[in-house]
Amino acid sequence: MPLPARVRLVEVGPRDGLQNENQPVPTATKVELIRRLGVAGLRSIEATAFVSAQWVPQMADSAAVMAAIERRPGASYPVLTPNLKGFEAALAAGATEVAVFAAASEAFSRRNTNCSIAESLARFHPVLERARAAAVRVRGYVSCALGCPYEGHVAPARVRDVAGALFEAGCYEISLCDTIGVGTPGATQDLIGCVAARVPRAQLAGHYHDTYGMAIANIYASLQAGVSVFDSSVAGLGGCPYAVGASGNVATEDVVYLMQGLGIETGVDLEALMDCAEWISDELGRRPGARVTQAQRGADSSGRRSTEVEPTVREPATKREPHR
Ligand code: HMG
Ligand code: MG
Numbered sequence: 001m002p003l004p005a006r007v008r009l010v011e012v013g014p015r016d017g018l019q020n021e022n023q024p025v026p027t028a029t030k031v032e033l034i035r036r037l038g039v040a041g042l043r044s045i046e047a048t049a050f051v052s053a054q055w056v057p058q059m060a061d062s063a064a065v066m067a068a069i070e071r072r073p074g075a076s077y078p079v080l081t082p083n084l085k086g087f088e089a090a091l092a093a094g095a096t097e098v099a100v101f102a103a104a105s106e107a108f109s110r111r112n113t114n115c116s117i118a119e120s121l122a123r124f125h126p127v128l129e130r131a132r133a134a135a136v137r138v139r140g141y142v143s144c145a146l147g148c149p150y151e152g153h154v155a156p157a158r159v160r161d162v163a164g165a166l167f168e169a170g171c172y173e174i175s176l177c178d179t180i181g182v183g184t185p186g187a188t189q190d191l192i193g194c195v196a197a198r199v200p201r202a203q204l205a206g207h208y209h210d211t212y213g214m215a216i217a218n219i220y221a222s223l224q225a226g227v228s229v230f231d232s233s234v235a236g237l238g239g240c241p242y243a244v245g246a247s248g249n250v251a252t253e254d255v256v257y258l259m260q261g262l263g264i265e266t267g268v269d270l271e272a273l274m275d276c277a278e279w280i281s282d283e284l285g286r287r288p289g290a291r292v293t294q295a296q297r298g299a300d301s302s303g304r305r306s307t308e309v310e311p312t313v314r315e316p317a318t319k320r321e322p323h324r
Contacts, residue, residue: 004228006265008044009255010175010205011037013280014065015046015080016249017237019058021284027061031068033280037234038072040272042252046099046231049080050090066093078139082113082120087127091134098131099175100124101141102166104159107150108143108179121165128170140171141207145191146183156194164198174199175231178218181211181247185221192225205229208250210236215250216258223262230255235277236289251290253277 014034018025030048037045047069053060062079069077078097081087090098102120103109109117124140131138144151145159163174176191183191192204206222206229208215219230236251256268274297277288288294 001224001226003223003262004264006228006267007223007259008229009042009252009266009268010044010046010078010229010231011042011234011252012046012207012231012249013037013233013235013237013252015049015059016231017233017235019049019056020238021058025058025284027064027068029280029283030061030065031070033234033276033283034065034069034077036272036276036279038070038075040276041266041268042273043072043075043267045075045077047077047079050086050093050095050098051080051082063089063093066090066095076137078137081127083123084126084130087130087136091130091136095136097137097139098127099139099141100127100166100171101143102162103143103148104154104162105144105148105151108148111150112143117162121162121169124166125169132170138171139205140166140174141177142166142174143177143179145176146178146187147180149180156191159191160195160198163195163204167199167203173203173205173229175205175207175229177207177231178209178215181209181215183208183218184214185217188218188221189225192222192227196226201226202228205231207231209238209247210250211247216254219250219255219258223264234273234290235281235293237280237284248289251277251288251292253288253290253292257292 014030034045048062048065049059050062051059076097078099079090079095081090081098109120113120128138142159142162144154148154167174204227206227208218232252232255233249234252236248238248253273256266256270259266274293277293281288
């Protein structure tokens with residue numbers, strides 16, 4: 001299949017990226033992150049989640065985030081909603097796009113949303129009905145599409161069935177999520193081929209976590225398989241509170257670099273994106289997770305920036321002179 005001329009990136013850093021932070025992230029920081037992502041050219045920015053604060057405390061300020069963000073023309077700020085209560089709160093906060101999320105594994109569904117897969121799908125029907133009436137677009141996620149932290153292997157047919165149910169219920173796009181980042185390119189292409197029986201490839205997105213360093217390879221494999229929408233997280237922020245050990249989403253900077261190399265348009269300014277990645281990483285007290293940002297902005301393996309990096313060949317400590 002020929003590669004597309006353009007891809008759409010769905011930036012999930014403010015939600016998927018920050019939901020796992022242990023320390024509270026100030027609302028103003030979240031709002032500023034969303035602003036900077038917009039400045040960098042991202043036009044789909046998942047802003048927050050209207051989920052139970054008992055389950056995900058970091059998203060407790062969702063209404064305040066939505067009230068404060070600057071909404072750029074042509075940009076969309078979807079929010080996660082697990083049920084009708086979350087949807088109504090999102091609507092009241094001015095959301096015009098939401099995302100519902102189901103899992104392809106029963107064990108993960110119970111850990112993440114306290115219900116079976118069938119129950120979670122049933123919960124989404126009233127959400128989709130209300131959304132239709134309110135002209136709110138609904139995107140669907142299928143977690144554990146390439147493996148589950150509790151059940152291990154997940155058969156593609158199970159993913160196809162959940163994805164098909166969400167699509168047929170009215171989701172405009174289905175994002176296939178490698179929640180724990182165990183997928184490889186062959187498995188990813190097999191998955192897409194299987195799911196395509198119920199959801200057209202043009203309506204599929206790839207959401208790959210980078211736990212095993214396979215996310216970029218999986219994106220390339222997905223491009224070859226006809227997918228042209230990818231979820232990613234600035235600076236590789238993230239993880240999932242209900243998938244212990246899962247690392248962050250693929251870093252947006254790495255995806256943009258890949259697309260630039262392939263001559264595929266993203267609409268994103270890589271320099272501005274790296275500025276944003278460095279800023280949020282400083283705010284959170286860590287190094288940017290993207291390979292590209294580390295390579296171009298010079299953080300070494302201890303997290304120090306190039307301005308702080310010592311010369312490679314060091315003189316004995318007693319004779320040390322500054323080499324700047
Ligand atoms: P539950 O405990 O079964 O629900 O949780 P409940 O109906 O019994 O409600 C419990 C309490 O939560 C009640 O409050 C409700 O009012 C409240 P109380 O009466 O005790 O004070 N509540 C809510 N509050 C705010 N917003 C709501 C809401 N609903 C109920 N929408 C529930 C069920 C689904 C609510 C819970 O399990 C939940 O919120 N889960 C969300 C978990 C989550 O956000 N996980 C991370 C996002 S998914 C993800 O990261 C994967 C993804 O990125 C893709 C991938 O990588 O795989 C999408
Ligand atoms: Mg995720």
